[in-house]
Amino acid sequence: MYRDEDELLTAIWNGDVQKVREIVTSEEMPISLMRLNKDGWTPVHEAAYYGQTDCLKLLLSAVPTMINTRTNKDQTPLILSVSKGHLVCVKYLLEKEADPKIPTKTNETPLYEACATNNDQMVLLLLRNGADVNQKCLDRWTALHESVLQNNLEICEILVAYGAQVTSSNIFGVSPLFLAAQYGFVEAVQLLVKNGADINSEAIDGATALYEACKNGYYETVEFLLSCGADANRPGKDGLLPLHIAAKHGHDGIISMLIMGTSRTKIWFSxxxxxxxxxxxxxxxxxxxxxxxxxxxxxxxxxxxxxxxxxxxxxxxxxxxxxxxxxxxxxxxxxxxxxxxxxxxxxxxxxxxxxxxxxxxxxxxxxNVNASIPTHPTTFPACVMLSVGNLAMLKRLMHYGVDASACFWCKYGLKQHLNNDTTHSCRELQYSPEMATNSCLQFCEMVSHPSVYRWAGSTIDLLLDYVGHVTLCSRLIEYLERYEEWTYIKEKSILPQHLMQLCRIRIRQLLGRERLKSISTLDLPGRLIKYLNHEQEDVL
CATH class of the missing domain: 1.25.40.20 (Ankyrin repeat-containing domain)
Structure with missing residues (x-):
């Protein structure tokens, strides 16, 4: 703590010029009043930050070498005053030759701060007093980048008039034009293109201004870019064209604009x-x-x-x-x-x-209702396995011609079956490389699996309605005999089929799978059509 520190700071904060004068003039060596606090701030920084110009004048007249003193974050009195918008204070500092090019530790400059706070008067003042319009900030960001991000067209025009490079890009390859397109600031896009921005420049990820505008759905921006010759066939590093990205996000109006100008060959190569x-x-x-x-x-x-x-x-x-x-x-x-x-x-x-x-x-x-799963072969249609437990689905599949007879084919027949531990739960089944198996799953093995056994009876019962004479294999017979309520299903498979049932099956076979859906259009009595479609059990 220096002498009268609290008293001096209080006077600065309150703008008490007389008190500041008394304290400064009472010191034989005013520099002793300029000690740093824990953040590296001096009374000069305080006066600049709070815009107390008269206090600042007194302090700098006593210790003029403090004008460019930096805090722990490398903040000068100038940048602190700019950040708070104290125009008069900034004018005085610049008159006393404060350096507008000194950046903070994060490379932020006074000009950047003026752009970030949308202070066009401050921007002009700094540029007229030697600020570097193209000085790079953190990540090679420029004042023009920031003014575009703020969508402040007036400041953008000022910067361009003072020589801002419209083609500059940050470490990610993002140009001011890219930013303007990304946020749909069409007037900024127009200004930048008018002043020489490269309309097809790419960011590091390969995206162009057009790509970004398409992704975010900015119709007017896309329309303008295309009118200026933006390349609709330039893909990003992901291989996608602007049309791809517009389709992905459902920007219909943009899709309409891009369709004619997008090469089908380029799409094919993507x-x-x-x-x-x-x-x-x-x-x-x-x-x-x-x-x-x-x-x-x-x-x-x-x-x-x-x-x-x-x-x-x-x-x-x-x-x-x-x-x-x-x-x-x-x-x-x-x-x-x-x-x-x-x-x-x-x-x-x-x-x-x-x-x-x-x-x-x-x-x-x-x-194809009889489609199979290449990596998990079965001797019966895979849809039967996947619909176990969903009788409504299974019946609909049968209606469209699933080969139900394949479910009753078994390589063991009435002989004893070998144990098979390779079956997968049909309720969990989906295509994946890990499903590959050397065995071919049979229906009898599938329905006796613990994950589906409770639906076996109803499944077999339904399938029997769509086949003629079949012989159940020993495993199905053994399984049906275990449950008293399924006795009728076993008997259903043994008893001779009714002639009407056999006729129905034959008619459906003659029609073929592709024409089964047309049964309802046949010139037949309605009750017969319903019978053929398994919508009623008889036509009597």
């Missing part, structure tokens, strides 16, 4: 269609717009994109099914999407999710 991104993110309107623009709904993901998903999905349709998005799936299917292109059939995914409406939609458009 390995991913905008349709995939719109579908993945449930952007239905964007998806519809792209479909109407003629994008191929069956374009597959490139392997390097597909491998990023555990299920190795490849189509836009798969994304909509995974999301349970009926509307998007309908759009794609009506546009000609093939539901049988993915490794793990989308129908199997819908069945596994228990999404009856989605499964029906897919089957209506030709999804």
């Amino acid at each position: 390995g991913i269609s905008p349709l995939h991104l719109a579908a993945e993110n449930n952007e239905d309107e964007a998806l519809d717009l792209l479909i109407r623009a003629g994008f191929d709904v069956n374009t597959p993901l490139a392997p390097d994109h597909s491998c990023m998903y555990e299920d190795r999905r490849t189509t836009a349709l798969y994304f909509t099914v995974a999301n349970g998005n009926i509307e998007s799936a309908s759009m794609l299917l009506l546009a000609g999407a093939n539901p049988n292109l993915d490794v793990f059939n989308p129908l199997l995914l819908a069945v596994r999710q228990g999404h009856l409406k989605m499964a029906t939609l897919l089957m209506e458009h030709g999804a």
